[in-house]
Amino acid sequence: MIIDSHEHLILPTESQIKKLEDAGVDKAILFTTTPHPEKANTIQEFKNEMSILFKVLSGEKNHKNDMERMRNNINDLMEVLNKYPNKFYGFGPVPLGLSLDETISWIEKYIISNNLKGVGEFTPGNDEQVKQLEIIFQALENYSYLPIWVHTFYPVTLNGINILINLTKKYPKVPVIFGHMGGYHWINVIDFVKQTPNAYLDLSASFSTLVVKMAIAEVPNKCLYSSDAPYGEPLLNKQMIEYLCDDEKIKNDILGNNVLKLLNLNS
Template identity: 35%
Template sequence: MIIDAHSHVHDPLADHLALLDEAGVDKTILFPTRPHPERARDLAGLKLEMAALQRALSGRQDGYAAAIEEWESALAAYPDRFIGFASALDRAELRGIGELTPPPDEAASIEPMLRAAADRGGIPVVVHGAAPTTAKDLRTLAELARRYPRVPLVVSQLGGLHWMDAIEYVRDNPSMYLELSTASIVFAVRLAITELPERALFGSDAPYGDPVLARATVERVTRPGEVRDLVLGGNAFRLIS
């Protein structure tokens, strides 16, 4: 089974499903989103969507209710394709928490979510790994993982610019996972899989990334066999089971 471990709701949803079909993805971990860069048709439109992203990253809640409604609609329409993760803990369909994006150098603020995840039997928690996440944040996440060893803690986007630190922290903390989307350096993906064959996760971060290209990157740096199968879906399946 191929599982995209990191994706956001698309508008229209049919475009997302077409991408997943093209990539041969069976299931997708789906997060709500307020910005929709896939709607942009020119630079001005993209700037408007990125402004919404910056508001979200700064902690503003405008648009959150609409994002949750979109997400719930997608889960209801395609329960066989989408696996729901969100920070709305009152929802019974929630399979994990995320994608959490604390302000720079404030990763410690996610501790209540880790505590809540532990209370729910140790459901996984996904944290944004690229900017604005800092090297200090990654170190804090590793400390939190040691404090909550029953909660799988997923660092997304290969830790962004700090991918070498991310690989080391995840390698040294058995409850941590590293999601591989939007990597700018191919050998970063290769090294992550080499160090973390059972805790590296194929993900696209669509619409920011592309499921077809993300899968091709994993397949480019692995041989057919057990490790590739684990990264493309086996590890994620174990995470959500």
């Protein structure tokens, strides 16, 4: 089974399913979204959609409004998952800044009860927000089957990545997906993932095919095919893996088996 392990909810959903079918992808793991850049036809429309995301990344947000936004986004996600259960799995967001008990309560109410398969995407806008992830890690020790997916490209710094690395080592029961392989710091991240059982690599948004080639060569059992749609294309990212990987078993693992194993799924 071929699974795109990281896509954001795209509207209309039928267009997202068509992209999967055109790419020969069986299922995708959906993440919530606030902006919808797929709606944009001009650069100004794109700027308008992305302005909300930039505010989130920079930390310019009201905590109460942020939680309400997450609840609404989860509702939108669940509507799609319930309508197309044969096409999608889901990951759900968890707010930063809650107490440990509040975080566990949120996970129970919005992640576990909805049968979501992991938490994230977390998009830390600064090093302090990366440090705040420790509460999430503490909560997830109770749910070791739930991975955490963290954005590690810009604006996350090398210092922020090192904070995340230390959290991953400190909480070995928590599976951690390093989204976008650390961006420009991909060598550091690949080296770390290679020696860390609970660390995994998301292959989307790579700025070079060489980065993906090295990841496949070093940690094929830790690589997860993904497109980050609508920011990437399922077909193109799948073709890149097929082009770079000659070994049929490794190719099948990266395109689906690795994430099925990580999430304890049969299909």
